[in-house]
Amino acid sequence: MSIGAVARRVRAYGGQFLLLAALAMVVLALIGGVPRLVNGRAEEGLRTFLAGQPAAARDVTYGTESIFNAGNGTSLMEAFAADLPRLEAEMPPDVRALVDQRWFAAETDAGRLTGPDLAAENLLVDLGLRSLPGIADAGSLTEGRWPDPAAPPGQPVQVALAGEVARKLNLRVGSRLTLAGPASASPEGAPDPVRIVVVGVFEPRDRADGIWQGLPQVLHVVEPPGDAQPFVALGVADGAALDRLSADGWGLRFTWRYRMGASGIHAADVDQLIGDLQRMSRRAEGRVFTQGLDIPLREFQGQVAAVRTVLAVIAAGVLAALAGLVILAAGLTVRRRRTEFTLLRARGGTAGSVAARSLAESMLVLLPAAAVGWALGNLAPGPAADSLPAAVVATALIVLALPVAALAAPTGVAGRRDLVRLRPSTRRITVEAAVLLLAAVAVLLLRRRGLVPGVVDPLLVSVPVLLAAAAAVLAVRLYPWPLRLLGRLAARTRGSVAFLGSARAARAVVTTPLVVVVLAVATAAFCAVVTAGVAVSRDEVAGRRVPADALIQGQRLAPETGAELARLPGVRRATPVLQESGQRLATDERGTDLRTGDVTVLLVDGPALAGLVRDSGVRVTLPQALVAPAAAGPLPAVVSPAVAADLAAAGRDGSAFVGVQNQRYEFRVAGQAETFPLLRADTTRFVVLPWQGLPRRSTGAVPTGFLVAGDHLDVSELRRVGNEGQRRFQQDAGLVGREPPREVEVLTWADVRQQVGEGSMNGVLGFGFVAGAVAGTVLGLLAIGFVVLAGARARGQVLSRLRTLGLSRGQWRGLLLVELGPLVAVAVVTGAVVGALLPLLLTPVLGLSAFTGGAPVRVAFEPRLVAGVIALGAVALGFAIAVEALNNRRMRLGEVLRLGEES
Structure with a gap:
């Protein structure tokens, strides 16, 4: 068969061959282009995902325990600062390629700080000293100066404090203090106290700069966890001063922190990256190795696995439909040429010759069409995928479709x-x-x-x-x-x-x-x-998470905050909620421990919450036990299966007590739920009580948050009213001397849904x-x-x-x-x-x-x-x-x- 004869037959049946060529181009374009598009979107999604992670999740940190100077004149600061580039050079190549920023820091253990400015406010403070190379470029002085590296020995240690730390501790430039050595700092005992002088107060140029994000942070004071507990803060000192303290018996801890960027990572390398991080942990050579990058990477891998499975199902359906169309097109072509094939067989041709003729025509038309489709598919943006074997197989099947259809087609005169x-x-x-x-x-x-x-x-x-x-x-x-x-x-x-x-x-x-x-x-x-x-x-x-249009969460808010919220523009309803974790179940009102695990207690006003949910249009169904009007006897409670099992085993499912804000309330199990709105998804032990059924007490329950229903809500106004509610509660409760509470958190349903x-x-x-x-x-x-x-x-x-x-x-x-x-x-x-x-x-x-x-x-x-x-x-x-x-x-x-x- 000459090429000219094949070309003439193709031209005679151009419509049918054009259809087969179009289908071949589409199939090969999909095989070549879709994986590239998916890979490109996966790369973009991975970078966006990592960029949205907290800073601590993207930091790889090496650290040491307290190290003491050997007394041989060696500068520990200079020796350990040189390890910053060396540790980076020893990282696996794919991890090293991600390093975007790096920081070295040295600090002392916190010691007790005393001085007249602290005594004036009756403050109990523990202070640590930290040296941060490059802090002068990252911070801006508002008072004084930075510690002088050339300060002579024997003078007080010069310290700079963040503005928030200085204000909370009642310190200023010129404040003179005494810092006691940590009791456990040295095997020989605590070093001698040292004199401290505040020489500067600074503010960060950019609070998001990673230099400030070491733990504990330099910019903030750690609040005392309870009564008679100290505030914990950090002051910035020069490296030379820390070297002198080390020579006097103070221990120093060193950290080398590397911030992983998202620009150099590839979705295909995630498995290798996780493995390298695990190997780095095993090869830390006595240093304390900390990293949280593998957690979001594993989460991403779980999503990749799910997407790969879903896309395989969709691709199977689409490609099977395309294969069916190719078969239909080939069958239609053969049906149109049935008379021709019958005449060939009548003149002595065999089925093989008919198939060979169709194969030649198919190769002449479909191989170039497949090549064009493959080339077009590879123009799609995104990293290349290993789809060449699939393309070869698909091309072979498409080319063979026409000769196989010619072999299978019946010959002879068709009847009516x-x-x-x-x-x-x-x-x-x-x-x-x-x-x-x-x-x-x-x-x-x-x-x-x-x-x-x-x-x-x-x-x-x-x-x-x-x-x-x-x-x-x-x-x-x-x-x-x-x-x-x-x-x-x-x-x-x-x-x-x-x-x-x-x-x-x-x-x-x-x-x-x-x-x-x-x-x-x-x-x-x-x-x-x-x-x-x-x-x-x-x-x-x-x-x-937010069974309303918005949720305001804080510590304790004055009850009248709900009325203030209801008067804001766009707000239709507001209802209080109370949540406390770490509570114990008891057998009586005196607090006899039931000896089960801690529970999280949630109080909701059932009828008000049901109306608010309806008003917001949120997909939440409340148990009837919480919506029912108040009745005498123990409160009907909805509990988690784990709590229900504990109560049933103790025979207390009909009557038990739980603490809420130093008050105990009797409840009975009226229903069970695996989860409940407002509670974290991983909360497996909880008790939900109806607020409307609480008995009257001298001290009523105080909301820790409010749910709001409304349209076009102003988040800043909601936050303002919530903060005022917290301050009002402190004033009404006589807690004026305490540190102001942290700002309330405002979550909207739309923002959570978007996340x-x-x-x-x-x-x-x-x-x-x-x-x-x-x-x-x-x-x-x-x-x-x-x-x-x-x-x-x-x-x-x-x-x-x-x-x-x-x-x-x-x-x-x-x-x-x-x-x-x-x-x-x-x-x-x-x-x-x-x-x-x-x-x-x-x-x-x-x-x-x-x-x-x-x-x-x-x-x-x-x-x-x-x-x-x-x-x-x-x-x-x-x-x-x-x-x-x-x-x-x-x-x-x-x-x-x-x-x-x-x-």
Whole structure:
């Protein structure tokens, strides 16, 4: 066969080969481009995810215990400062490439600080001294100067303090103090006290600068944990002063801290990076090695595993639909050339020669098309993926599709298929039964065996395809029966449109096209349903954390703060909440310990909270025990299963006591819940009490927060009112002398929902769902077009005959609607049902809880899916009629009748 002869045949059947070439380009473009797009989004998500982590999570720190000067004149500061570049050079290459900033610090243990300025405020303070090279560039002096490195020995140690530290400790430039040596600093005992003088007060130029984020921080005072406990603070001293203290018996601790940036990391290297961090921990050479980077990296890996699994399912559906379209296109091409192949066989040609001729044509057209598609796919942004083997296999299968279809095509003169009722052959029945059996076995194995997340499991990716194929086979075998009944009823009515249309629809044999349509629509429906389920689950997670439009959390707020909040613009309701952790269960009001674990106690005003939840529209359901009006006897409580088990084992589920703000309340177990709104997801021991049922006491319960419902809330105003409520409570309680409380925290439902749905691999997951839904819809419409084209010649003959008998153009459109409508409706509805049921089977093994804050994805009926199915069915039917009309115009009905008669 010459190339010219092959090219002439390709030109003669240019439309069919152009269709096959377009499909080959699409398949190879997807194989080459989609992995690049996914990798690019994964890289972007990883960098965004790491950049949003707290600073401590991105720091790799080496540290030492207290080291004492050997007395040989060596400067410990100079010796250990030289280790900053050396330790970085010893890091594994991928870790070293991420280092963005580095800091060296030396400090003493905290000793007791005394002086007249502290005594004036009756302050108990422990102070440590820290040397931070580069602090003069990171801080700005507001008073005085920085410690002088050339200060002579024997003079007081010069110290600079952060502005907040100086204010809280009543210190200023010129304050003279005495610092006692730590009692456990040296084996020989505590060193002699040293004199301290404050020479400077500074403020940070940028509080986010990593130099300030060593623990404990230089910028803040650590509040005393209880009564008679000291404040803890740090002062900045020069390295030379610390060297002199070391020579006098003071121990020094050294830290080398490296801040990991996000710009140099690649998603493909995360596993290697985690392993290198673990090896660095084992090779710390006696230093204290601290890092928290592996925790967010492992969290990211969990999301990567889930995304990889989900994308494998979506890709399997899309590629299977494309493969079906290639088969349909090849079959359509062979059907159009059936006369040619029959003539070749009649002239002595063999099946092999027919296949060789088709293979030559296929290679001439499809190999260049596949190469162009692969090149276009590799133009997509993102790191390259190892998809070349898949591309080679796909190209080989596409090229072989046409010769295989030519081998399988029957030869001889075709009969009038529209005049007989075709019965399926034994081979077809066997294949369809095998598909049904395989689908059932695959589902059973998947449910029993489970799945390893992150692994592209052949069983997992084959289950949706097999289920769609099985559903299509059942639909093909079942839907003609009601149509035949409809045909009998239509035969008794006037007019021929309903009768002819239902009769032709009942005789239609379109198993392969229907399978492709069902598979494509099922992929789109699966993506839509899972997307809705993930969104609902994220709403529920945000609702559990903030079961209102906003939550104000603090220490203790004056009860009238709720009324102040209600007067703010946009606020409709405000209700108090009280939460205390670390409480003990007791057997009586005196506090006899029940000897169980600590519990977290939450008080909510049930009726008020229920109304606020309804007003906010948050997806939260409150137990009836908390909403019921107050009644005599123990308070009805909702407890966690762990607390319920402890109470039942102790026989106290009907009456027990729990402390709340130094008051004890009797309660009984009225219900159990795995989680409860406002509590952390990892809280496994809690007791929730109804505020409206609390007995009257001399000291009432004081809110620790408020829930707010409203529109267009001003977060700054909510924070202002919350802070005023905290200060008002301190004043009313006579706690004026205490340090002002920390600012309240204001969380809005919208912000929490955004945090749950953004970052890391969420963009990749959303891209996969959108791409799957769009691709499934488009491929479904294309498959319906193939359904129309497959029967276009037969319908053209019928139309020619009926038009000759007087059928009008409007009646022909009605006949086409009756014939194609049931097929399109069955295909779309079957695909939608399969796609809606697939999440029930696959969601438990997809690991999507990594994208919902750990909450399982809830798959429920989605009303919008029904509207989508109806719209898709209407579009598909309109598309089918448009394809038929264009095809009829192209073929010219008179020539179809004259040339297509094969009697």
